[in-house]
Every structure is written in C-alpha cells, then in structure tokens.
Amino acid sequence: MTSPHIAPGxxxxxxxxxxxxxxxxxxxxxxxxxxxxxxINITLAILFALMFEALALKMRSRAVMxxxxxxxxxVAAWLFxxxxxxxxxxxxxxxxxxxxxxxxxxxxxGLGFNxxxxxxxxxxxxxxxFPREMTTWYLPxxxxxxxxxxxxALAYSFGGADIHQWDALSSATPLDQLKTAVGQHMAxxxxxxxxxxxxxxxxxxxxxxxxxxxxxxxxxATRTIRWHIPVALLGGVLAMALVFYxxxxxxxxxxxxxxxxxxxIIGAFFIATDPVTAATTERGRIVYGLLIGFLIYVxxxxxxxxxxxxxxxxxxxMCVPFIDYYTQPRIYGEK
Amino acid sequence: xxxxxxxxxxxxxxxxxxESLTRNLRQASLPPxxxxxxxxxxxxxxxxxxxxxxxxxxxxxxxxxxxxxxxAVHAPTSGTVTAISDYPVAHPSGLKDTCIVIDVDGxxxxxxxxxxxxxxxxxxxxxxxxxxxGVVGLGGAAFPSSPKLSRGKMQGxxxxxxxxxxxxxxxxxxxxxxxxxxxxxxxxxxYLQRILNPQFxxxxxxxxxxxxxxxxxxxxxxxxxxxxxIVSIPxxxxxxxxxxxxxxxxxxEVPHGQLAFDIGLxxxxxxxxxxxxxxxxxxxxxxSRVVTITGDNIREPGNWEVRLGSPVRxxxxxxxxxxxxxxxxxxxxxxxxxxxxxxxxxxxxxASNCIMVMREQAMTRRPGYHDECxxxxxxxxxxxxxxxxxxxxxxxxxxxxxxxxxFHLLDCIECGCCSAVCPSxxxxxxxxxxxxxxxxxxxxxxxxxxxxxxxxxxRERRLLxxxxxxxxxxxxxxxxxxxxxxxxxxxxPIADPVQAxxxxxxxxxxxxxxxxx
Numbered sequence: 126m127t128s129p130h131i132a133p134g135x136x137x138x139x140x141x142x143x144x145x146x147x148x149x150x151x152x153x154x155x156x157x158x159x160x161x162x163x164x165i166n167i168t169l170a171i172l173f174a175l176m177f178e179a180l181a182l183k184m185r186s187r188a189v190m191x192x193x194x195x196x197x198x199x200v201a202a203w204l205f206x207x208x209x210x211x212x213x214x215x216x217x218x219x220x221x222x223x224x225x226x227x228x229x230x231x232x233x234x235g236l237g238f239n240x241x242x243x244x245x246x247x248x249x250x251x252x253x254x255f256p257r258e259m260t261t262w263y264l265p266x267x268x269x270x271x272x273x274x275x276x277x278a279l280a281y282s283f284g285g286a287d288i289h290q291w292d293a294l295s296s297a298t299p300l301d302q303l304k305t306a307v308g309q310h311m312a313x314x315x316x317x318x319x320x321x322x323x324x325x326x327x328x329x330x331x332x333x334x335x336x337x338x339x340x341x342x343x344x345x346a347t348r349t350i351r352w353h354i355p356v357a358l359l360g361g362v363l364a365m366a367l368v369f370y371x372x373x374x375x376x377x378x379x380x381x382x383x384x385x386x387x388x389x390i391i392g393a394f395f396i397a398t399d400p401v402t403a404a405t406t407e408r409g410r411i412v413y414g415l416l417i418g419f420l421i422y423v424x425x426x427x428x429x430x431x432x433x434x435x436x437x438x439x440x441x442x443m444c445v446p447f448i449d450y451y452t453q454p455r456i457y458g459e460k
Numbered sequence: 461x462x463x464x465x466x467x468x469x470x471x472x473x474x475x476x477x478x479e480s481l482t483r484n485l486r487q488a489s490l491p492p493x494x495x496x497x498x499x500x501x502x503x504x505x506x507x508x509x510x511x512x513x514x515x516x517x518x519x520x521x522x523x524x525x526x527x528x529x530x531x532a533v534h535a536p537t538s539g540t541v542t543a544i545s546d547y548p549v550a551h552p553s554g555l556k557d558t559c560i561v562i563d564v565d566g567x568x569x570x571x572x573x574x575x576x577x578x579x580x581x582x583x584x585x586x587x588x589x590x591x592x593x594g595v596v597g598l599g600g601a602a603f604p605s606s607p608k609l610s611r612g613k614m615q616g617x618x619x620x621x622x623x624x625x626x627x628x629x630x631x632x633x634x635x636x637x638x639x640x641x642x643x644x645x646x647x648x649x650x651y652l653q654r655i656l657n658p659q660f661x662x663x664x665x666x667x668x669x670x671x672x673x674x675x676x677x678x679x680x681x682x683x684x685x686x687x688x689x690i691v692s693i694p695x696x697x698x699x700x701x702x703x704x705x706x707x708x709x710x711x712x713e714v715p716h717g718q719l720a721f722d723i724g725l726x727x728x729x730x731x732x733x734x735x736x737x738x739x740x741x742x743x744x745x746x747x748s749r750v751v752t753i754t755g756d757n758i759r760e761p762g763n764w765e766v767r768l769g770s771p772v773r774x775x776x777x778x779x780x781x782x783x784x785x786x787x788x789x790x791x792x793x794x795x796x797x798x799x800x801x802x803x804x805x806x807x808x809x810x811a812s813n814c815i816m817v818m819r820e821q822a823m824t825r826r827p828g829y830h831d832e833c834x835x836x837x838x839x840x841x842x843x844x845x846x847x848x849x850x851x852x853x854x855x856x857x858x859x860x861x862x863x864x865x866x867f868h869l870l871d872c873i874e875c876g877c878c879s880a881v882c883p884s885x886x887x888x889x890x891x892x893x894x895x896x897x898x899x900x901x902x903x904x905x906x907x908x909x910x911x912x913x914x915x916x917x918x919r920e921r922r923l924l925x926x927x928x929x930x931x932x933x934x935x936x937x938x939x940x941x942x943x944x945x946x947x948x949x950x951x952x953p954i955a956d957p958v959q960a961x962x963x964x965x966x967x968x969x970x971x972x973x974x975x976x977x
Contacts, residue, residue, distance in 0.1 A: 128796060129889075130796075137884055140836065405848065406837075456846045457714075
C-alpha cells in the first residue's frame with residue numbers, strides 16, 4: 126500500500142457524471158425548440174458507443190467492466206450526437222460513433238492516450254463523407270409552425286418515413302445562411318431579417334446556447350473544468366469578431382451573434398475542455414483556447430464550412446505537445 | 461500581526477486530530493525487548509559498538525559512525541545485548557535490516573550524567589554535545605542535527621524558524637509536546653539561538669492547535685528569548701514542509717539547488733528542540749520520543765512517550781489493542797506521506813512520529829488498479845512545488861527519466877497532494893519515487909564507470925610515461941658506458957657502429973682486390 130492513505134475523494138466517474146449533468150439544460154432547450162430528434166440521436170449514440178467501447182476493450186484484452194462504467198464513452202457519445210443534424214438516420218449515428226470510439230480513441234490506446242478529441246473525429250468523418258445528410262438541418266418549431274412528434278422522429282431515424290414529406294421544414298443553419306448570403310454580397314442587416322434569426326443568434330439556437338452556458342457555469346462552479354480554456358476561447362472569438370464588426374458591420378456579423386450561434390458556447394465549455402486532448406498547463410490552456418477561438422472565426426468567415434469548432438479543435442489538438450512544452454510554469458525556487 | 465504569505469496549491473484535509481487529543485500524554489512502559497536498527501537517520505548507517513552478551517546502561521552509545529553526517533544511537537534502558545542481526549524495520553520496502561536487540565532488565569539503570577556548565581560553553585562545544593547525544597531532526601526526515609547546526613553557524617543565520625506546524629492529518633505528537641513541554645522547547649530554542657545567533661526567531665504553529673499556541677505563548681512570556689515570535693498560520697497541507705513554511709513566514713523561496721541556510725534561514729522542529737534541551741541540561745541522549753497512535757482500529761488513540769526500539773505491538777497493547785482482529789494495516793507517519801508497515805513487530809525509531817492503525821476499507825485506493833491519466837490538471841493545481849505532475853507521470857512511466865528531470869522530477873517533495881486529488885486514482889508519488897531511485901542508481905553507476913574510465917586512462921598514461929622514462933634511462937646508460945670506454949681504452953669513439961661496420965667491409969674488399977691484383 127502506498128501513500129496517501131486516505132479514501133479517494135474524486136473519480137473519473139464523478140467527473141463524467143458532472144459533465145453529463147451539465148449537458149442537461151442545453152439538451153432540454155434543444156429538444157424544446159427542435160423536437161425530440163436530438164434525444165433519439167443521443168440515445169442511439171450512447172448505445173452504439175457502449176457497444177463499440179465494450180468490443181474494443183475486449184479486442185484489446187482489457188477489463189471491460191471498470192472502463193465501461195467510467196461514463197467517458199457516454200460523454201463522448203452525447204457530445205457527438207449534439208453535432209448531428211436533429212434528424213439523422215440511425216446508420217449515420219452508427220458510422221460516426223464507430224469512428225469516434227475506434228479511430229478516435231481505442232487505436233491510440235484508449236482513454237487518456239488519444240491526441241484528438243474523439244467526438245470531433247467522428248463528426249468530421251461524417252461531415253466529409255456524408256455532406257448531404259450532415260447539412261440537412263430543420264427549423265425550430267417556432268419558425269416552421271409545425272412540431273414533429275416522437276413517432277415522426279423515430280420513423281425518420283429508422284427509415285420508415287419518407288424524408289421528403291418534411292422538406293418544407295428543412296433549412297440550412299443560420300450560420301450557413303449567413304455565409305451564403307454574405308457570399309452573395311447581401312448586407313448583414315438585410316440577412317438578419319430572415320425568420321431563422323432571433324434577437325442575438327439563430328432563433329432557438331440562442332436558447333440552446335444559453336443552456337450550454339448555464340451548464341458550463343456549473344462545471345466551473347464545481348471545478349470540473351477550469352476557467353482558462355472557456356474564457357480564452359470566447360475571448361478569441363469575441364476579439365476577432367469585434368475587430369471585423371467595428372471595421373465593417375454590414376459584412377461581418379456582431380460579436381454577440383458569433384458567440385450565440387453555432388457551437389461556440391458548447392465548444393468553449395464542453396468540447397475544447399476535454400482534458401485528454403487539451404493543453405495541460407495553465408498558460409498553455411489560455412494559448413490553446415485563444416487559438417481555437419481565432420480558428421473558429423477564421424473558418425466561419427473565410428473557410429469552406431459555416432462553423433469551425435471541430436476543425437479548430439482538431440488543429441489545436443495537434444499543437445498541444447508544442448504548447449505544453451513551451452508554457453511550463455515557473456517551479457518553486459526558480460527565478 | 462505578521463504578514464503571512466501563501467504557497468502554491470496545497471489541500472484542505474480533514475484533520476482527524478481530535479481522536480488522539482482526548483487523552484493526555486502518557487509515559488509508555490518498557491517492553492521486554494528493544495530493537496534498535498543501525499540505520500535510523502539520513503547518511504551512512506552506524507556500526508555496532510557493543511557485542512552480544514554485553515550489559516548496557518541507559519544512555520550508553522551502542523552504535524555510531526565516523527562519517528560527517530552522523531548520529532549515535534544509545535541504549536534506551538539498561539539490559540543485555542542478546543543479538544545483532546536482521547529484523548523487520550520501519551522502511552517502505554518492508555525489508556529487514558540489522559538491529560541491536562536489548563533484553564530489558566527492568567531496572568532502567570543509567571550511566572552517571574555529566575552535566576557541563578552550559579554558560580561557559582562555546583557554540584562549537586554545544587554542537588559537539590548535541591552530536592554526542594545522537595539528536596536528529598524529529599519532524600520526519602531524521603537529518604542529524606549537529607552537522608546541520610555547524611553548517612548553519614558557518615553560513616550565518618538571519619531567521620531561525622521553529623516548526624510546530626504538524627500539518628499532516630491524524631498526527632498530534634508535536635501538538636502534545638507543545639502543550640506539555642513548552643518550557644523545554646523554548647529553552648531548546650534558546651540554545652539554538654546561542655549557536656546560530658539569528659536576528660529573528662519565528663515559531664510557526666497551525667491555527668488548528670489553539671491550546672498549543674496558548675501554552676507556547678505563555679511559555680514565551682517567561683522564557684526571556686529575544687526577538688522571538690509565535691506565528692499562527694492557516695491550516696493547509698503541506699504548510700509544515702520546510703520550503704512551504706519558509707514561504708508562508710518570510711515570503712521567500714529557497715532557490716533551486718540550494719538549501720535553507722544558503723539564504724540565511726534555519727528550520728528546526730519543536731521535538732528536536734526538546735531533544736536538544738535534554739541532551740544539554742540532563743546529559744540525556746535521544747532515547748525516547750513522543751509517538752501518536754491513532755486510527756479507526758485502535759481502542760484508545762493517544763500520545764505516548766516511548767523508548768526507541770519498542771515494537772509497535774507494545775504501543776498497540778498500551779493503547780488497548782486493536783478494535784477488530786489480531787492485526788491491522790499499519791502506517792508509520794501520517795496519511796499523506798507515511799508508509800505501510802510490514803507488521804506490528806517493527807520498532808519505533810527516531811523518525812517515527814505516528815502510527816496509524818486503519819481498517820482496510822478506510823485506506824483502500826483500489827489496490828493494483830488505477831485508471832489512466834486524463835490530463836485533467838488537478839495535480840498541477842495542488843502541487844506546492846509548482847510542478848506538472850501529469851507530465852512527470854507520463855515520462856516517469858515511460859522510463860524517460862531525462863525528460864522527467866527536465867520537468868524537475870527531483871524538485872518533487874513527495875507531499876502526496878497530487879495522488880490525493882487524482883480522479884484516476886494514480887499513485888503518482890509512487891511513480892516519482894521509483895523514477896528518482898532509478899535516476900540515483902544510474903547516477904551511481906555513472907560515477908562508478910567514470911571512476912573506472914579515469915583509472916584506466918591514468919594507467920595508460922602511467923605505462924606510457926614509464927616506457928618513455930625507461931628508454932631515457934637506457935639511453936643515458938648507453939652514453940655513460942661509452943664515455944667510460946673512452947676513458948678506459950682511449951679508443952676513438954665510433955660515432956655510428958653500422959657506418960663503422962660498412963667501412964670495415966669496404967676496407968676488407970679493397971684489401972682483397974689489392975690481393976688479387
């Protein structure tokens with residue numbers, strides 16, 4: 126027996142449970158505005174993730190039990206599912222989560238050894254491989270005036286329903302519309318008249334973002350995560366958006382719009398803070414957060430995709446060893 | 461109020477001090493047999509000075525060493541030496557080590573004390589007396605006090621810091637000592653002041669020990685010590701670590717690669733002060749100490765003044781025995797830095813401040829299994845040395861010891877904060893200890909091979925030199941011989957024998973030609 130000889134006060138399970146609890150407000154807001162599809166995605170993703178996790182552990186001759194119940198697979202699956210369009214066929218979830226768990230995590234040696242955020246790996250694979258499915262988003266019920274029932278959503282997920290009957294409800298995301306319209310030289314003030322936009326961000330989306338924000342604050346309060354990455358990331362986006370907004374408000378959306386649209390808030394509090402793939406020194410985390418914030422804005426405004434969280438995070442993941450090495454803290458007694 | 465400073469990180473731990481504080485300090489009876497390990501302090505281990513069969517009196521030196529860092533061990537009571545062989549000792553490895561075994565005769569007969577006139581003594585002479593009494597630092601590290609004092613005196617000390625912090629949970633021996641022996645502690649401080657001549661003396665005590673602070677404060681009023689202050693410091697682990705206490709009290713950091721006295725600071729534990737007082741005033745060497753016995757599996761937790769060499773079992777029996785079962789997991793030291801004992805036959809040594817008797821469940825950290833590091837950085841937040849424990853773990857585990865040293869592995873003070881907060885339950889400090897010992901071992905091998913290479917090269921040089929000298933000697937001899945020949949025969953010296961031979965042949969050939977013509 127080695128010291129310390131006190132009962133452990135913390136565990137992976139406890140940390141992961143905290144993250145799951147923190148995801149609840151945003152998830153509920155999501156389901157409230159966009160229907161029950163997201164819940165189906167999450168449920169499917171968790172089931173498939175646990176399946177892949179058990180399979181991978183078995184194949185790697187590792188003990189299945191303590192690992193399967195550390196809930197890290199549940200967290201990865203949940204975050205992955207939130208990246209998908211709200212109505213996705215079951216096979217899309219399966220393929221994506223397969224890449225998340227196997228290519229994103231277990232090929233590197235499992236939890237703790239993966240250099241890239243697994244959920245982002247799975248998402249990016251889908252985004253590149255299935256562009257049509259991955260860009261078919263739906264309007265919030267408050268805009269389309271129609272609410273999908275759970276039965277409808279299930280029928281769609283499992284392929285029993287004709288996809289085209291809901292074509293009227295499908296729509297590009299607000300960020301996508303913004304990007305396309307700016308590309309057509311429309312002014313921001315003009316674009317923002319479209320019903321998909323709310324007061325600050327996309328309609329419905331701003332409430333979801335608020336949900337993530339509430340959960341994120343709770344993670345900070347429980348010290349599950351530290352402030353460095355979220356603050357730096359939001360600061361990075363804000364700074365970039367502010368500079369360009371002040372330069373030309375008709376071509377560049379407001380800083381608040383950028384913060385409350387797409388995945389910035391969930392990215393700041395839940396995705397970039399994945400400890401395994403993030404920088405680990407305090408100064409390093411600030412650099413890492415700023416880098417992601419900067420990249421998000423660059424990809425959104427000048428890149429080929431409407432939102433850039435996944436690519437920004439994966440690019441920053443690559444820089445982590447470098448960042449960590451050059452941001453070592455001053456140790457006790459060192460000048 | 462003195463302005464206090466903070467150190468990085470640290471932990472607020474449950475104190476568990478009250479359990480062992482409900483009873484007063486008691487004198488432990490003599491066990492039938494004492495086991496005194498030769499290795500009780502940092503530095504080279506002692507050699508026995510007694511033989512099996514010898515009768516020893518209380519206070520007799522039974523083992524000593526001649527190295528610079530030394531502390532003699534004395535017979536804690538009178539009796540007969542019955543064995544000098546290997547017994548289980550208090551060491552994390554659980555290995556046995558050589559002990560002198562004394563069968564106690566129960567008379568507790570002491571050698572006649574020789575008490576010098578302390579007023580007449582020089583600082584150096586006081587240090588000698590402390591050295592002879594085998595005093596070591598009683599805070600846990602057991603570093604011999606006299607070499608430390610000599611060095612401190614040489615360097616010049618600005619501030620003397622007396623450590624009454626006792627930051628580890630469960631341990632209360634220093635608390636009890638301060639409550640009961642405040643006067644002796646403060647007289648010991650007085651002797652330290654005479655040796656070191658500091659400008660200020662600060663006595664640091666954690667604020668969870670109000671009784672000890674009160675006892676020390678009232679003692680100080682009568683002690684007549686100049687520029688001495690009792691400082692109540694906030695309770696946070698590991699405030700009792702030397703470097704951390706220095707930081708709290710002075711705001712200064714001991715520079716990397718240096719020691720406290722290099723910046724004019726000198727730390728000594730309150731227990732050591734008592735040992736010094738007794739050594740000087742009563743000629744009583746270090747033969748006993750206060751030990752806390754506590755935990756959830758002992759009937760009567762408390763503090764005992766115990767003779768060194770008493771088996772832990774004896775202490776357990778005095779404290780009413782185990783609550784559950786005949787044996788129990790035992791830890792020597794506190795929960796954060798203590799180590800498991802192989803059993804209760806292990807003897808109390810100079811460094812033993814606490815015996816924790818814990819039920820298995822309370823201590824379990826999923827033995828043999830831990831999750832992988834997820835780089836959450838909790839360890840970094842609490843590290844008082846401001847290291848990156850997660851990076852150290854990564855490199856230590858991979859056997860990349862050079863890399864681990866780049867991340868300052870050797871600056872780890874092994875306080876255990878990182879292990880305590882790790883969500884994956886990784887015994888981090890254990891990895892660091894293993895890596896450190898590998899590095900030390902490699903260093904030793906390196907020194908050995910350096911020495912071997914030096915010797916080899918030296919021998920090569922020596923042989924070459926010898927060859928040159930031999931040749932030179934032969935040449936000189938030849939020349940001398942030739943000179944001798946000239947002097948003896950008056951012969952024309954032949955410059956070159958080969959040339960001469962050729963000329964002889966030439967002459968002969970010429971002669972032959974002339975003959976044939």
